[in-house]
Amino acid sequence: MTVRVRTLDELLTPPAAGSSALSTQEYFVNMGPQHPIAHGSLRLVLRLDGETVKEVIPVPGFVHRGIEKMCEKLNPRQIIHLTDRLDYLSAVMNNWGVAKAVEKAANIETNGRIETIRTLMSELQRIQSHMLWWGVLGMDLGAYTAFLYAFRDREIISELFEETIGARLTMNYVRPGGVMFDILPDFQEKVKKLLKYLGPIIDEYDTLLSGNVILQERLRNVGVLDGKKAVALGCTGPVLRASGVPLDLRKLTPYGRYGDVEFNVAVGSKGDCWDRYYTRMEEIRQSMRIIEQLIDSIPEGPVNVLRASARISIPEGTYYDQIETARGVLGVMLVSDGKSPSPYRVHFRSPNFNNLWAVTALAPGWRIADIITIQSSLDLVIPDIDR
């Protein structure tokens, strides 16, 4: 298979005449890399006819740090420390993704306590991530208050992480063969208190933003992504599920403790921005359900099955494993030569990279303001795109 690489110059066709009866012309404009909508540095080249979007060309790469290349010089335990810089809102889940792949490759068996703690932390992080997305969506649509409400409540989860893990954003917690630290004695009590607090808070979010007529007008029927197109684009996570495809690795190939708990996969019917919005709101509630079921049944046992200094040797071969992060499927591919402690090649299949290209399919025909809505509903984290 050959892949033809096209440059931006090739993609940019000379502006055509506009559709208006007046003598008008289409024009190009850069949205980003320095633009309030680009939460990070993402450049979108827009071809516009007045307010109407004709074409969107994403130009990623401004936050490229060469993480995959760096991983080739590090041993599996060190790789963990780079993964939280991929999708910084799913740090623990990214850690887990690599740990899972390494454990599969090196045949490491973990115990129930480790898996439960990992699951709990991941779900807490999913709630936290979706909360931030909710606030940012509000801010993008002009409702700044939502942003600060989200941050107010996110703070409680951040403090919980800070206590246990020592970091609030770039958390290195899950590692091959266990987790870094055990949970504190009052962790369960605090999580229960948090759940009690979150229930009414999520309902408050619904009253503040979900029921708002302007928000509904802005989201409903905007940027409809049908299931087939979503699969073709490689979208995963809430974006894909909102289009009616119930792909959730937690349900499909249960890992951690997901097989032991009851929860529903939130699925949309239409694939418009509103479905993506409500899928995530529902996922927060489902995550709360999962935590509720697990918080009282954390088994006893060590939190590490390996000594901290134990060498993790991956036999020669190619290994792939995947995990459901807050934004979709994070795939980790490891190629090992069997000799060196560090992998020969590491590749991350990041959910945001694939979700980003949905913008190109969804935005044309809509207004400038809808690009913001669509991009916000895709919930992109730019560093995960560029890696």
Add this chain to the structure above:
Amino acid sequence: MTATSLTYFAIAAAQGAFKNVTVSERTAQAFADGSWILAIVYIVVALGGLAALVTLSGLVLIYVERKLAAHFQCRLGPMRVGWHGIFQTVADAVKLLLKEDVIPEKADKAMHLLAPFLSMMATVMVLGVLPYSPILQITDINIGVLFVTAVSGFGVMGILLGGWSSNNKWSMVGAMRAGAQIISYEISATLALLVVVLFSGSLSLAEIVQSQDAGWWIWRANGVGFVSFIIFVIAVTAEINRTPFDIPEGESELAAGFHTEYSGLRFSFFFLAEFINMFVVSGMTATLFLGGWMPFHIGAWAGFNGFMDLIPPVLWFTGKTSVVIFLIMWFRWTFPRLRVDQLMYLEWKVLLPIGFVNLFAAAVVVLYNLYPFPILVP
């Protein structure tokens, strides 16, 4: 002055015994009397008062907005500069004054420099005709309502010019949005305002206030007054580019919209104009629908009415204006913003037909003295 005479004064003022005396009339009288110095003092006081009003209301409103926003959002807002941060806006103003004034190289310089002043001027001119109290009004034009509509429409020139001369595509889009939006919503605002003109039978703002002696138009106009009040508030919120109608700025869409390329003092002119505009439209709403400086009276409750009369008219005006300002700020910190086509839909297909029907109904009510609802205040 004893308490009895104060009460007498207040009651007399409320009953219209004290006719409006504007500053311009006083000046003319002083000229006629030949006391040049007094006339000049009046002019200086009027101009100084306007300048003080612009500066003060700008500073106060920006502070109030920040504090209100903060408390809507479960935080404290400015707390460091002065008691509860009351000097924060002063500090910010000084910072803006000291900032470099950047003009883009490819910008149309003359227009770029002119635009903020046009925006500001339109706003300040309206302040001159607002009746703040029976004795406090710079000048009362007999076509006051028309003047206000015409002059506030002038403000869009500044925005259009600013966006166009910046030579920036985002600014341009913002300016075009502003032009379409402000001109469209002016129609609804004017239709709503005409209802009050029909009922009061005058275009002079002072006379419109006087006509509400027996009750404010918001409820005395038998329902149509309330409808036009709502239309007016929505339309003026759009006219002054406040959320949910702030698409000309739309900071998440257009960077900063029409003032993307402005910095320092010139930016602060646009910024200040926005806040003074809020004061102006709230003052207009209070004048037209809420009785301006008239105190709140309930039918034959002489005791209650007498007590209300004790509150000076300026405070009544300020209070009513503040309520409307609070409403507009509340909108901003609650609602997301509309999309450009939804905005146009709201105006041309919703507000405008309702406005026309409402105006027609008002005309019928006034012409045939039809009063389907009992008049609350005789």
